[in-house]
Amino acid sequence: MTGGLVIAGLGPGNDALITPEVRAALDQATDIVGYIPYVERIAPRPDLTLHPSDNRVEIDRARHALEMASDGRRVVIVSSGDPGVFAMASALFEAVEHGAPHWRDLDIAVLPGITAMLAASAACGAPLGHDFCAINLSDNLKPWALIEKRLRLAVEADFAMAFYNPRSKSRPEGFEKALRTLQDACNDARPMIFARNVTRPDQSLRILPLSEAAPDMADMRTVVLLGSSQTRIIPRGGAAPFVYTPRSVEG
Amino acid sequence: MTGGLVIAGLGPGNDALITPEVRAALDQATDIVGYIPYVERIAPRPDLTLHPSDNRVEIDRARHALEMASDGRRVVIVSSGDPGVFAMASALFEAVEHGAPHWRDLDIAVLPGITAMLAASAACGAPLGHDFCAINLSDNLKPWALIEKRLRLAVEADFAMAFYNPRSKSRPEGFEKALRTLQDACNDARPMIFARNVTRPDQSLRILPLSEAAPDMADMRTVVLLGSSQTRIIPRGGAAPFVYTPRSVEG
Incomplete structure (x- = not known):
């Protein structure tokens, strides 16, 4: 034995x-x-x-x-x-x-x-390269009010964020509410990243300003990242941009 | 080429x-x-x-x-x-x-x-099993006031936490201040984990209530984890306890 x-x-x-x-x-x-x-x-x-x-x-x-x-x-x-x-x-x-x-x-x-957020981060650069948080957006096992509270405090702390289980067929409305909360709390064009089937042959990456993010861009095979106020986009001709959060914050 | x-x-x-x-x-x-x-x-x-x-x-x-x-x-x-x-x-x-x-x-x-926090978490159970944040405690590249603010907001959000670069010879006082802030903000016996040289042959794990944590328990080879208010300890006779944060929070 x-x-x-x-x-x-x-x-x-x-x-x-x-x-x-x-x-x-x-x-x-x-x-x-x-x-x-x-x-x-x-x-x-x-x-x-x-x-x-x-x-x-x-x-x-x-x-x-x-x-x-x-x-x-x-x-x-x-x-x-x-x-x-x-x-x-x-x-x-x-x-x-x-x-x-x-x-x-x-x-x-x-x-x-x-874990998915680190694979997604690597796939587009280093958006989680400074302080960050990870939040499960499913309210199967916790009250929605707690998710909402954490989103607002995470914005106030200026964390980059990773969201797991953003949206399922049985609760399609949660991610829509989360997006509204984030769009309401962040008055800038910080990038949001939708990474679906990350590291698989059919991986898709979508990078766009938070203000343009829509609920149907996420499903249960998607991990969603959101930059902090400091996150930078490096445009590249003909290729997807790099996204990274600098190590430094000015005093 | x-x-x-x-x-x-x-x-x-x-x-x-x-x-x-x-x-x-x-x-x-x-x-x-x-x-x-x-x-x-x-x-x-x-x-x-x-x-x-x-x-x-x-x-x-x-x-x-x-x-x-x-x-x-x-x-x-x-x-x-x-x-x-x-x-x-x-x-x-x-x-x-x-x-x-x-x-x-x-x-x-x-x-x-x-990454070190996930190896440390695995080594003692699953303390990062619910929403959590990761904070670099070095103030080489950001003002200390921002670290302090993030610690207080992370406690308010009831995140489990992982701390990187907690303490170096050139800035021994930072971790002492961080500990005081956390001890002041958390009125409970949530566990803190000091994981030094994690996954190496000389790995050491120290698990104790936040109130008993001391600054000299950390150095630059240590990653420090702190449970949320929900984090549980499972005592085991003769072995280190398991530490985990449950998936559920009551509504």
Whole structure:
């Protein structure tokens, strides 16, 4: 019985962004647990059991993984991006805290991955190159008023911002409200970046002033970045501009 | 002449966290540019020229890299962590914006890496599992008043927080002031995490209530995390506790 549980980040989509550490954990696993499209990224092997599950069953998925690890299996929970950023690691520890006491003694490791906002930032330059914040725009698990409050305070702090889960079919109105709040609070042409399917062959990047951003530019496969008041655009003839936030702010 | 410039993230220290994408860029490079300890991580090869340089010469380093790429060299600027998070990517684009017009036409790519805060978060659980911000505590390039303002607003927004460059020999008093501000603004026992040399063999993790944190617990090899008001500790007999921030906030 040499079971254990690893929560591993697969990065945003391109397999060349999977770390060797994560690759080794996948190679040694007996069981892979995760949301269907993430488990689909794992090549089948005779000695490996895949356990894909649907969205919004994170706690059930975590418990199942903990039970298998308790039985001596080497389980890897796969997450997109980094498991610690709006992904499975929090759900796993929530299950541990409220679950069987012996789960706390399991060998549990979180292996970091490239999270979507950093891949999106790299794809267009360095818009998150100064102080920034990351906000999950889904109000499935928190009140909308808290999101609204954080947006206004983030503008006041002049953070660059990254927005995860901006818009889904079941809640199309949230991102529209968020955009209105941001457009109302920022009286400048700071750039907004819509990065869809970032690092995948069908990646698309859209860079435009916040004032011209529209709700239907985002979906659940999009991570959205917003510059601070200091963020710069470097135009290039015939190519997409570079976007970066300088390291310095004048005193 | 097939020159180009790549700004690559080497991750926080453990080579098993270098992505295959970055590894391929290093293998194809003719020249490696970067801060001395990062260039030291690259194995010498007969066909590779290493250009280590000292700290605080980021713009000179960027210009040198751009000149070599213009001359047809395949140049990789190496950064610790992720190049877009308080690292070389912003400096590079600053040099591009204010430099020779033809630099804008160069083939320039940023390759993301595992940034220290996400490695530190993974090492202790998932303290950044809900909305969070990242703040560089160095006031070399911005006024201290702005840092102070951001700390207070981040507490008001109830973000978890990650602090880079918390304390150096040349400015030992900054982190002391930051701690006082945070202790003054947070009336609870939320956990603070000092992660030093994260992912390296001599990694150390210190987890304690913010009220017990002291300035000399941090140095320039430390990334510091602070939970939000919601962050939880899961005690474990004989092992370090898990720390995580739940996905949900009650309405």
